[in-house]
Amino acid sequence: MPTMKSILFVFTLLFSGMALRAAASAPPAMANHPIAIVMHGGAGTILRKDMTPQMEARYRASLKTALQTGYAVLKKGGTSLDAVQAAIQVLEDSPLFNAGKGAVFTHDGKNQMDAAIMDGKSMRAGAVADVQHIRNPIALARLVMEKTPHVLLVADGAEKFAQSQGMQLMPAGYFYTKPRWQELQRALQAEKRGRKSLALEENYPGTTAQGFGTVGAVAVDRYGNIAAGTSTGGLTNKLDGRVGDSPIPGDGTYANNLTCGASGTGTGEYYMELNLTKDVSDLMEYRGWSLKRAVDYEIHDKLVKFGGENSGGLIALDRQGEIVTAFNTAGMYRGYIDTHGNLVVKIFRDE
Numbered sequence: 181m182p183t184m185k186s187i188l189f190v191f192t193l194l195f196s197g198m199a200l201r202a203a204a205s206a207p208p209a210m211a212n213h214p215i216a217i218v219m220h221g222g223a224g225t226i227l228r229k230d231m232t233p234q235m236e237a238r239y240r241a242s243l244k245t246a247l248q249t250g251y252a253v254l255k256k257g258g259t260s261l262d263a264v265q266a267a268i269q270v271l272e273d274s275p276l277f278n279a280g281k282g283a284v285f286t287h288d289g290k291n292q293m294d295a296a297i298m299d300g301k302s303m304r305a306g307a308v309a310d311v312q313h314i315r316n317p318i319a320l321a322r323l324v325m326e327k328t329p330h331v332l333l334v335a336d337g338a339e340k341f342a343q344s345q346g347m348q349l350m351p352a353g354y355f356y357t358k359p360r361w362q363e364l365q366r367a368l369q370a371e372k373r374g375r376k377s378l379a380l381e382e383n384y385p386g387t388t389a390q391g392f393g394t395v396g397a398v399a400v401d402r403y404g405n406i407a408a409g410t411s412t413g414g415l416t417n418k419l420d421g422r423v424g425d426s427p428i429p430g431d432g433t434y435a436n437n438l439t440c441g442a443s444g445t446g447t448g449e450y451y452m453e454l455n456l457t458k459d460v461s462d463l464m465e466y467r468g469w470s471l472k473r474a475v476d477y478e479i480h481d482k483l484v485k486f487g488g489e490n491s492g493g494l495i496a497l498d499r500q501g502e503i504v505t506a507f508n509t510a511g512m513y514r515g516y517i518d519t520h521g522n523l524v525v526k527i528f529r530d531e
């Protein structure tokens with residue numbers, strides 16, 4: 181005959197088991213880690229004299245909307261992955277930025293886009309490269325991370341996978357914008373006059389602020405998890421099939437809860453050869469450097485010594501929500517909402 185005590189014991193075991201399972205599947209309800217988000221909208225020779233006040237206001241407003249969109253996700257207890265994706269999608273849908281609609285053109289007059297997202301908790305990443313019909317490449321990168329055993333899908337294969345996930349393919353014309361097309365024409369003219377093939381700003385004076393606009397976001401959520409993402413059309417006049425740093429984990433995009441999340445922008449070839457975002461993380465992990473020291477070293481010292489003077493910038497954030505933005509160009513579209521809820525948007529170097 182079971183005694184009252186033994187019946188109670190079995191019940192306690194049963195209920196505590198159920199509670200444990202529930203706790204494992206749901207995010208911790210009381211998680212209250214400080215939240216923050218930082219974004220960039222590309223680095224380059226962005227000068228006040230080249231921009232009308234209206235243009236400047238449009239860039240600032242778009243960055244603000246994107247930051248607020250990501251922050252709203254974090255505020256209501258959403259994950260940093262969701263926040264990064266939501267914030268980036270706002271800029272992918274804006275024709276002002278070199279990602280999604282408004283992507284730059286390749287030498288052959290196509291829009292070939294790259295994107296990556298990385299989860300600092302699991303250190304899993306998803307990426308796509310050379311996609312031509314995906315409205316939000318960052319959303320497809322997320323699906324690669326979550327629905328496949330792979331990290332990077334390219335071109336037709338990536339688009340076939342997108343369709344299998346119910347994603348609608350856009351006509352190539354959706355991505356067209358006149359300023360980007362004109363930028364390619366200027367680059368082609370300059371090339372005819374004997375300049376190099378990549379649209380590096382110093383090779384193509386005149387592309388100025390329009391030549392840039394890759395977008396990136398890094399966030400830390402209420403659970404203390406970091407995520408990072410980057411989305412881009414790459415470089416104007418790039419060769420067909422060229423892939424840059426943005427979709428390569430450790431180069432243009434990286435996240436690790438132990439150290440930081442980071443997203444780069446600039447001449448991707450340098451970032452790839454230096455594994456720049458992973459290098460920032462490594463300096464923190466193996467040398468114990470602060471985030472600021474590591475980022476400043478990469479952008480203002482290592483990159484410059486490697487020939488990448490005036491070549492780009494980086495945004496990064498650590499688990500405490502400490503935010504760093506750095507660039508060695510004249511400007512970088514950038515902004516953040518810090519752990520105190522302060523929203524800041526900047527474009528030029530002197531602000």
Ligand code: ASP
Nearest residue numbers: 394414424445446447448
């Ligand atoms: N890093 C990007 C690429 O090389 C371009 C940019 O950020 O402006 O594809």
